[in-house]
Amino acid sequence: MVFSRRDGVWAPQPAPMRRSRACAAAAAAAAVASVVGCLRPSAFSLPVRAAAGAGAAGAGPRQHLLGAAAAAAAAAPGSASKLSARGSGGGVGAAGLALASVAVAAASAGRRRAAAMRARGGDEEESGWTGALKWSALSGEVPLVMDSIAVAKVLPHRYPFLLVDKVIELEPGKRAVGVKCITANEPQFTGHFPDKPIMPGVLQVEALAQLFGLVCLQPPMTDGTGNPDFFFTGIDGVKFRKPVVPGDVLVMEATLEKFREKAGIAKASGRGYVDGKLAVEVKEMTFVILKEDK
Helix, strand or coil: CCEEEECCEEEECCHHHHHHHHHHHHHHHHHHHHHHHCCCHHHHHHHHHHHHHHCCCCCCHHHHHHHHHHHHHHHCCCCCCCCCHHHHHCCCHHHHHHHHHHHHHHHHHHHHHHHHHHHCCCCHHHHCCCCHHHHHHCCCCCCCCECHHHHHHHCCCCCCCCCCCEEEEEECCCEEEEEEECCCCCHHHHCCCCCCCCCCHHHHHHHHHHHHHHHHCCCCCCCCCCCCEEEEEEEEEEEECCCCCCCCEEEEEEEEEEEECCCCEEEEEEEEEECCEEEEEEEEEEEEEECCCC
16 A cells, blocks of 8 residues: 655555555656657657546646656656655646756657748658659669651651650560550540540551561561561461550560561561550461562
């Protein structure tokens, strides 16, 4: 049983008072941890509110905060004599008031710091904001083998029918990976369709054919001088898996399957992906390469 001195008389301390002081001590420990360990303000304010709710009826949060500070000060080495029986009559002493002031100041500074970070957009983790730099970095490791200028030097196509923007992987005489960025200002979307623009399937297949043209019109299949004419003569096994719309990036792959050099006939397969999902696939494309007699 715990005794306390009140009005000059020592008497047993009631259980509710012991519980209230225990809560105050717990809140004080949280306050000290907040100041010393530089925790967030919520780590301090939640225990204090809990202690205030668990205290005796009629006592406000300020009284419980001061009581918590007094308990913490009393728990510190050498401070027990300062907060003796005379401090239990309602005053918490200079040490308790000082600790309470420091805790309140730390919580207020933390709130101001968080508000300033949100105002300048620095609190990205809590708001879920990623930012342009991180999104742009996702494509930072994508190689560039041929840009649009290099592509135009090999293919005879021009706007609005040049459908390969760049090549990011090329294995000469075998296969290539190219990119077509779909934009809303392309002329086909004026009528296909006015209220729901979708890249026509025939243009998706044409883009795959042009990509394979970059394989055929360069060494070792040809001399790379632009002398041969390259024609698309047949197609088989076409499947469209998902719509391709403005804003999409169509990543295509075309692979040589057969090549009869004397006849100038090449057969290839192709696939196109959007966001890692298959959008179009062609089982077989047939091309003829006509070389002019010099």
